[in-house]
Amino acid sequence: xxxxxxxxxxxxxxxxxxxxxxxxxxxxxxxxxxxxxxxxxxxxxxxxxxxxxxxxxxxxxxxxxxxxxxxxxxxxxxxxxxxxxxxxxxxxxxxxxxxxxxxxxxxxxxxxxxxxxxxxxxxxxxxxxxxxxxxxxxxxxxxxxxxxxxxxxxxxxxxxxxxxxxxxxxxxxxxxxxxxxxxxxxxxxxxxxxxxxxxxxxxxxxxxxxxxxxxxxxxxxxxxxxxxxxxxxxxxxxxxxxxxxxxxxxxxxxxxxxxxxxxxxxxxxxxxxxxxxxxxxxxxxxxxxxxxxxxxxxxxxxxxxxx
Amino acid sequence: xxxxxxxxxxxxxxxxxxxxxxxxxxxxxxxxxxxxxxxxxxxxxxxxxxxxxxxxxxxxxxxxxxxxxxxxxxxxxxxxxxxxxxxxxxxxxxxxxxxxxxxxxxxxxxxxxxxxxxxxxxxxxxxxxxxxxxxxxxxxxxxxxxxxxxxxxxxxx
Ligand SMILES: [Zn+2]
Numbered sequence: 001x002x003x004x005x006x007x008x009x010x011x012x013x014x015x016x017x018x019x020x021x022x023x024x025x026x027x028x029x030x031x032x033x034x035x036x037x038x039x040x041x042x043x044x045x046x047x048x049x050x051x052x053x054x055x056x057x058x059x060x061x062x063x064x065x066x067x068x069x070x071x072x073x074x075x076x077x078x079x080x081x082x083x084x085x086x087x088x089x090x091x092x093x094x095x096x097x098x099x100x101x102x103x104x105x106x107x108x109x110x111x112x113x114x115x116x117x118x119x120x121x122x123x124x125x126x127x128x129x130x131x132x133x134x135x136x137x138x139x140x141x142x143x144x145x146x147x148x149x150x151x152x153x154x155x156x157x158x159x160x161x162x163x164x165x166x167x168x169x170x171x172x173x174x175x176x177x178x179x180x181x182x183x184x185x186x187x188x189x190x191x192x193x194x195x196x197x198x199x200x201x202x203x204x205x206x207x208x209x210x211x212x213x214x215x216x217x218x219x220x221x222x223x224x225x226x227x228x229x230x231x232x233x234x235x236x237x238x239x240x241x242x243x244x245x246x247x248x249x250x251x252x253x254x255x256x257x258x259x260x261x262x263x264x265x266x267x268x269x270x271x272x273x274x275x276x277x278x279x280x281x282x283x284x285x286x287x288x289x290x291x292x293x294x295x296x297x298x299x300x301x302x303x304x305x306x307x
Numbered sequence: 308x309x310x311x312x313x314x315x316x317x318x319x320x321x322x323x324x325x326x327x328x329x330x331x332x333x334x335x336x337x338x339x340x341x342x343x344x345x346x347x348x349x350x351x352x353x354x355x356x357x358x359x360x361x362x363x364x365x366x367x368x369x370x371x372x373x374x375x376x377x378x379x380x381x382x383x384x385x386x387x388x389x390x391x392x393x394x395x396x397x398x399x400x401x402x403x404x405x406x407x408x409x410x411x412x413x414x415x416x417x418x419x420x421x422x423x424x425x426x427x428x429x430x431x432x433x434x435x436x437x438x439x440x441x442x443x444x445x446x447x448x449x450x451x452x453x454x455x456x457x458x459x460x461x462x463x464x
Contacts, residue, residue: 089428112423112448131421
């Protein structure tokens with residue numbers, strides 16, 4: 001039987017086995033030509049985006065994916081002017097909107113929100129980010145980027161750099177990477193180290209090294225995955241300024257990265273990746289955006305049973 | 308029970324004996340039951356007494372109090388091998404062993420303030436028992452893991 005996610009919810013990367021993720025990455029390749037010339041694969045289907053907190057980029061990516069497959073899009077972003085502002089809960093919103101759509105894409109500030117939405121919805125729910133905890137489609141597109149650009153994931157040395165404590169994307173990604181045979185470097189200032197519970201979930205499966213020293217390990221790396229360090233996380237502004245500098249990527253610093261290495265970032269960046277890095281051959285963060293579109297096209301087509 | 312221990316813990320006429328409590332947890336069990344002795348009834352506690360099965364155990368005797376099922380479930384969280392003896396007229400009327408279910412609903416809430424189960428939604432908190440010694444629960448919604456300390460915090464006060 002061919003691999004299918006028909007009718008399935010995409011809530012957490014932890015709901016997927018390695019073999020399933022491999023299939024998702026493999027089957028996403030076929031959507032490259034459809035992204036270029038369009039398709040009517042999802043003609044007559046409607047996707048509703050329920051964005052209880054704004055995330056313009058993620059929303060645009062899902063909307064574009066749906067449009068390129070010939071589907072229709074409805075939805076809202078932010079709680080302003082919606083029934084949510086009048087106090088309607090998520091469960092009720094879901095039970096209303098599911099009457100208008102074939103698939104729901106949910107983003108919510110509270111953790112576990114997508115799982116709750118899926119319990120109340122009779123149509124598939126895709127988690128587009130819930131609290132600080134999960135962002136499964138980002139993790140899948142990150143894996144897809146690595147596989148497309150380097151041809152494999154097994155055997156690589158991958159560094160996650162920056163805010164590993166609060167960063168939404170790195171928790172899902174670290175878990176997803178731990179399903180592969182990799183060496184994982186966790187590079188962060190002391191106060192932004194990976195949370196204990198996330199570490200516990202990946203230790204023992206892969207070789208994990210925690211360090212504050214990015215420059216020291218850089219020549220060994222195949223993948224440098226950078227995330228933003230937010231000022232709000234620091235009680236002392238001086239400490240922030242100091243930390244910020246040591247995790248800021250510049251083209252000079254990256255001259256020590258091997259030619260086959262790649263630099264990734266979930267975007268938006270602020271100043272953790274210098275603009276001059278855009279011109280080095282290893283930069284891949286804008287390609288990541290393209291690959292995100294392909295992965296989301298595959299996921300929509302698959303949960304809606306079109307492939 | 309040997310004679311010297313019998314002297315230490317007086318028999319009760321009516322009430323509950325909670326036996327085979329994990330050694331050192333007797334005071335936590337009393338906290339769960341909101342028992343502070345101020346209602347005037349006899350409460351006896353024995354801690355770290357010898358037990359054939361467990362090496363050491365705690366025992367709690369509470370006069371004039373029978374436990375509700377929800378209280379029994381709470382005790383199971385902290386003392387998974389405890390036995391509950393209902394005493395009527397100085398003899399054991401009923402003896403049950405607590406049982407920690409695989410899924411726990413409604414008796415505790417998630418420790419994560421930004422968990423959706425703590426918001427105004429029509430769902431009850433739900434946890435999976437991931438480990439029993441030490442206790443480890445995982446929230447069905449947000450995935451947050453809670454141990455003995457976090458559980459205990461909710462039962463006091
Ligand atoms: Zn929770």
